[in-house]
Structure formats: C-alpha cells, structure tokens
Amino acid sequence: MNIPFDIILQLFVVICAVAAITVRDLLSAVMILGAYSFFMCLMWAQLGAVDVAFTEASVSAGIGTILLVAAVLKTTRRTKD
Amino acid sequence: MIGKSDDIIIKTIARIFVPFLQLYALYVIMHGHYSPGGGFQGGVILGASMALLLITHGYDELKRRLPEGVLLLLGSLGVLIYAGIGLLCLILGGNYLDYSQLSVILGVDAAHARSLGILGVELGVGFTVMAIMYSIFFDISTGGILPEDQRREGRVEGER
Structure with a gap:
C-alpha cells in the first residue's frame, strides 16, 4: 500500500x-500552530509554490x-472557556 | 521577557546563531530577483534574528546596538528607497517603477538596469520589514513600558 506524500x-x-x-494550554496551542504552519509550508513546497512556502x-512559522x-x-x- | 538570560547555554547558542541567521537573510534579500525569497522574507528573518538577540541578551545590549531612533530611521528609509526609485523612473519618463528607465543614470543596458532597480527595491523592503517586525515584537513583549521608565520611577519589576 502506497499512500501519496x-x-x-x-x-x-x-x-x-x-x-x-x-488544547487548553495557550502556549501549547501556539506551538501546535507553528507546527501547522510548517506542515503548510511543506505542502506548498510539494505543490511547487516555493516562494509561498518560503x-x-x-x-x-517564524515571526508569527x-x-x-x-x-x-x-x-x-x-x-x- | 526582554531581560538578560542567565543561562550560558542559551546565550552562547544565540551568539553563534545570530551571525548565520543574518548572513542567510542578506543572501535571501540579495538573491530575491532570481530565486525564491526577496525583501520581505529576508527582512522577516533579519527581524527574527534581532528578536532572538533581544530575548537572550536583554534590552540594554540591544539598545546599544540598535537604538529606537535608528529603527525608526531604517523603517522610513526603506519606504523612501522604494518610493524614490519609483519616482525616479517616473521623472525619467517611464511608468512608476519602470526600472528600464534607470539605464540612463546607471550607464548600463535596459535588462541590467531592471535587475539593479529591483535589487534596490528589495533592499528598501528589507530595511522596512526588519525595522517594523522588530519594533512590533518589542512593543508586544514590553507592553509599551520600557525598563528605563521603571528604573526612573524606582520600581523594578521581576524579570520574566
């Protein structure tokens, strides 16, 4: 079984x-949001939009x-809440 | 948050990292016209390196290296470079930001003048983004209350 990347x-x-x-802890939420941005960046790079990924x-993922x-x-x- | 860190590992790692970060940011700015990246991304990386210095080496060190007046000057200088190059092209008879008109001043052919013109614009964008990103981070992390104001009032808040 070969799942596409x-x-x-x-x-x-x-x-x-x-x-x-x-997640309840806001600092953890910020860190997970950074991971989310990084995976979005990998997805942009995989789609060929290198400038958007950068x-x-x-x-x-950096300054945000x-x-x-x-x-x-x-x-x-x-x-x- | 903007106090000096006591940990020698954090301070040493930051001191090693920051020159490479800034060199990479300059590379991103200078190669913005033929590779991914450009003034905005390079400026953000420069601002992030300044923020790293601020949270590890403290406000006093950063005030010595990059005073707020210089920061404001850099932020407005970038806008001036951008608008100045655009207006120069307008004065020389082309459209706004039509870099090929710069070949009269620079003494090169039109394609080379376009390359140099967009490099100037990227430098201006990089200056402004670096100054504004750093000052946004500075304003959020201090909450608008500078340590020297607190010292003058005689109450020293504990370092976070």
Missing part, C-alpha cells in the same frame, strides 16, 4: 489544526510564533 501532509495539517483549537516558513509567544507571556496562559 501529499495525503500524509494534509492529514498532519488537519490534525495540527484540530489540536490547536482543542513566506509561510519565515513569516508564519514569536509574536504569539510574546502575547501569551504578557497575558494569561490558561483559557477561560
């Missing part, structure tokens, strides 16, 4: 997206995660 990547993307909105890796971590540290780490 993009199916596996899409599976990881969906798992990361669901995990990021269900932007996704540097902006979303840093900004969200800074925001979590300035506010609260636990969700109210």
Whole structure:
C-alpha cells in the first residue's frame, strides 16, 4: 500500500489544526500552530509554490510564533472557556 | 521577557546563531530577483534574528546596538528607497517603477538596469520589514513600558 506524500501532509495539517483549537494550554496551542504552519509550508513546497512556502516558513512559522509567544507571556496562559 | 538570560547555554547558542541567521537573510534579500525569497522574507528573518538577540541578551545590549531612533530611521528609509526609485523612473519618463528607465543614470543596458532597480527595491523592503517586525515584537513583549521608565520611577519589576 502506497499512500501519496501529499495525503500524509494534509492529514498532519488537519490534525495540527484540530489540536490547536482543542488544547487548553495557550502556549501549547501556539506551538501546535507553528507546527501547522510548517506542515503548510511543506505542502506548498510539494505543490511547487516555493516562494509561498518560503513566506509561510519565515513569516508564519517564524515571526508569527514569536509574536504569539510574546502575547501569551504578557497575558494569561490558561483559557477561560 | 526582554531581560538578560542567565543561562550560558542559551546565550552562547544565540551568539553563534545570530551571525548565520543574518548572513542567510542578506543572501535571501540579495538573491530575491532570481530565486525564491526577496525583501520581505529576508527582512522577516533579519527581524527574527534581532528578536532572538533581544530575548537572550536583554534590552540594554540591544539598545546599544540598535537604538529606537535608528529603527525608526531604517523603517522610513526603506519606504523612501522604494518610493524614490519609483519616482525616479517616473521623472525619467517611464511608468512608476519602470526600472528600464534607470539605464540612463546607471550607464548600463535596459535588462541590467531592471535587475539593479529591483535589487534596490528589495533592499528598501528589507530595511522596512526588519525595522517594523522588530519594533512590533518589542512593543508586544514590553507592553509599551520600557525598563528605563521603571528604573526612573524606582520600581523594578521581576524579570520574566
């Protein structure tokens, strides 16, 4: 049985997206969102859009995660709901 | 969060990493016109390297290396470079950002002038994105309250 590579990547993307909105700890949610961005970046690269993949890796997985971590540290780490 | 880290491992790793990060960012900016990447991505990587220095080496060190005035100057200089190159092309008789008109000034043929013109625009974008990304991170992590203001008021908050 030979599963295509993009199916596996899409599976990881969906798992990361669901995990990021269900997890209670906000710092963990930020980290999972970074992993989500990285898998999206791999998916863009696999689809041939290398420039989009580069932007996704540097902006979303790089500085977006840093900004969200800074925001979590300035506010609260636990969700109210 | 912007205090100096006490851990020698974190500080040493950051000190080793930051020059390579910045070299890679400069490579991404300079090769933006014939490979993936460009001013925006390279500027983001430069800003991230500055943010790494800020969270490991502290605010005082970064204030010495990159004062806020220089940051504002870089941010507006990039916009000036971008708009200036565009307006220069407009003055020389072409459309806005029509780089082939720059061949009169640079003394090269039109294709080479296009390459050099887009390199200038990428440099401007890189400066602005680096300064703005770093200052967004700085403003979020301090909450707008600088450590020197707290020191002046005589209350020193514990480092996070």
